[in-house]
Amino acid sequence: xxxxxxxxxxxxxxxxxxxxxxxxxxxxxxxxxxxxxxxxxxxxxxxxxxxxxxxxxxxxxxxxxxxxxxxxxxxxxxxxxxxxxxxxxxxxxxxxxxxxxxxxxxxxxxxxxxxxxxxxxxxxxxxxxxxxxxxxxxxxxxxxxxxxxxxxxxxxxxxxxxxxxxxxxxxxxxxxxxxxxxxxxxxxxxxxxxxxxxxxxxxxxxxxxxxxxxxxxxxxxxxxxxxxxxxxxxxxxxxxxxxxxxxxxxxxxxxxxxxxxxxxxxxxxxxxxxxxxxxxxxxxxxxxxxxxxxxxxxxxxxxxxxxxxxxxxxxxxxxxxxxxxxxxxxxxx
Amino acid sequence: xxxxxxxxxxxxxxxxxxxxxxxxxxxxxxxxxxxxxxxxxxxxxxxxxxxxxxxxxxxxxxxxxxxxxxxxxxxxxxxxxxxxxxxxxxxxxxxxxxxxxxxxxxxxxxxxxxxxxxxxxxxxxxxxxxxxxxxxxxxxxxxxxxxxxxxxxxx
Numbered sequence: 001x002x003x004x005x006x007x008x009x010x011x012x013x014x015x016x017x018x019x020x021x022x023x024x025x026x027x028x029x030x031x032x033x034x035x036x037x038x039x040x041x042x043x044x045x046x047x048x049x050x051x052x053x054x055x056x057x058x059x060x061x062x063x064x065x066x067x068x069x070x071x072x073x074x075x076x077x078x079x080x081x082x083x084x085x086x087x088x089x090x091x092x093x094x095x096x097x098x099x100x101x102x103x104x105x106x107x108x109x110x111x112x113x114x115x116x117x118x119x120x121x122x123x124x125x126x127x128x129x130x131x132x133x134x135x136x137x138x139x140x141x142x143x144x145x146x147x148x149x150x151x152x153x154x155x156x157x158x159x160x161x162x163x164x165x166x167x168x169x170x171x172x173x174x175x176x177x178x179x180x181x182x183x184x185x186x187x188x189x190x191x192x193x194x195x196x197x198x199x200x201x202x203x204x205x206x207x208x209x210x211x212x213x214x215x216x217x218x219x220x221x222x223x224x225x226x227x228x229x230x231x232x233x234x235x236x237x238x239x240x241x242x243x244x245x246x247x248x249x250x251x252x253x254x255x256x257x258x259x260x261x262x263x264x265x266x267x268x269x270x271x272x273x274x275x276x277x278x279x280x281x282x283x284x285x286x287x288x289x290x291x292x293x294x295x296x297x298x299x300x301x302x303x304x305x306x307x308x309x310x311x312x313x314x315x316x317x318x319x320x321x322x323x324x325x326x327x328x329x330x331x332x333x
Numbered sequence: 334x335x336x337x338x339x340x341x342x343x344x345x346x347x348x349x350x351x352x353x354x355x356x357x358x359x360x361x362x363x364x365x366x367x368x369x370x371x372x373x374x375x376x377x378x379x380x381x382x383x384x385x386x387x388x389x390x391x392x393x394x395x396x397x398x399x400x401x402x403x404x405x406x407x408x409x410x411x412x413x414x415x416x417x418x419x420x421x422x423x424x425x426x427x428x429x430x431x432x433x434x435x436x437x438x439x440x441x442x443x444x445x446x447x448x449x450x451x452x453x454x455x456x457x458x459x460x461x462x463x464x465x466x467x468x469x470x471x472x473x474x475x476x477x478x479x480x481x482x483x484x485x486x487x488x
Contacts, residue, residue, distance in 0.1 A: 045414075045421045084423060084424040134394075159393075176413075210391070213369050215461075217368055
């Protein structure tokens with residue numbers, strides 16, 4: 001049985017995985033915690049993680065109905081992220097592993113996102129092309145086997161989720177507004193305005209989302225407040241279309257070039273309704289199977305860290321006592 | 334006023350590279366400007382001039398990225414840290430390192446407890462391709478070089 005901890009981003013997360021059975025998957029932004037402890041401190045701050053970590057771990061054990069003594073392995077995100085935030089998770093995992101005589105394994109957040117696809121209800125198996133799109137990352141990885149990754153493309157500047165969040169902010173929505181932008185766009189006309197699709201003709205699988213954000217800034221500045229107010233949903237839909245089109249076009253082109261018949265999604269942008277619909281249509285018409293984990297496994301969570309840990313060896317004892325955290329690093333490093 | 338209008342990304346990048354050549358380990362540079370003003374573009378060019386070979390991407394979500402160049406380069410983005418206060422300064426401490434050069438986007442979010450910068454670079458939208466680049470509050474030893482840099486660009 002694996003207890004996994006993830007504190008690399010905004011949420012404090014703990015999960016318990018027993019074989020293929022996910023017994024608990026607790027995230028601090030879930031209503032239960034947020035209503036009680038939600039505050040003004042930036043979520044990424046280490047003191048925020050410190051306040052929540054024991055509560056979140058205790059909740060995971062309660063929901064799973066297991067005792068600490070039953071945990072045989074601890075899995076924890078060690079990279080990438082803010083060192084202070086990561087260390088809250090690493091220190092907690094070490095302490096529990098030490099107390100329980102359990103094994104400990106350090107996991108990369110990005111490997112975790114990919115490994116969300118190995119969880120129920122529809123576990124995928126390699127080979128597949130994985131699009132990781134979130135607020136902090138946008139890359140395409142060819143997963144030949146559970147531990148065999150090939151980077152196919154990546155963003156050269158902003159992440160896709162960042163482009164959606166910042167576009168939302170420019171349109172007057174609260175940050176992070178990716179989900180609010182999606183909702184606003186649902187009643188808008190995506191053909192109303194034209195925004196550039198980054199690296200559309202570059203002939204490679206890299207992404208760029210900085211230009212579309214700047215284009216929106218100038219569009220809003222030149223259009224005038226009255227028009228922007230009246231056509232906000234149309235502008236939101238048009239902007240979102242440009243961001244999502246880049247993802248859809250490149251992932252389909254990459255799958256074709258790799259002759260790959262399975263695409264998996266990972267990261268918070270997987271919840272975007274336009275991405276799901278348009279990529280779904282493209283995949284269906286080309287006979288590609290598309291797998292999208294449920295939303296709670298796409299956004300940051302610890303279940304994905306537990307899932308990735310299944311394919312990794314325990315850190316050697318007692319060297320793991322000096323296991324640290326790293327600000328950088330992604331797959332296999 | 335130490336200020337020029339850059340007509341392209343290439344000119345902005347050249348200015349960033351020129352500034353980078355004036356920096357030394359321990360220096361902190363604030364880079365302010367609106368969304369899309371070119372803060373990341375500016376810092377990317379400065380980092381490349383300082384020997385960073387890797388791709389420099391936006392750290393808005395991750396808050397900080399660290400690169401190996403001729404010195405260690407830290408690239409911070411405080412955009413998301415609206416409520417950061419002195420109690421949270423501990424999270425940023427690792428990036429104020431006397432052996433590293435640190436660039437900070439959105440420093441306004443946390444100005445109460447940040448180190449005094451060597452210079453503040455302000456980027457402003459002029460039109461879709463042009464940006465006004467201003468060097469504010471330069472440290473005494475950088476003043477003359479920055480004046481020459483700005484004067485040289487105007488000719």
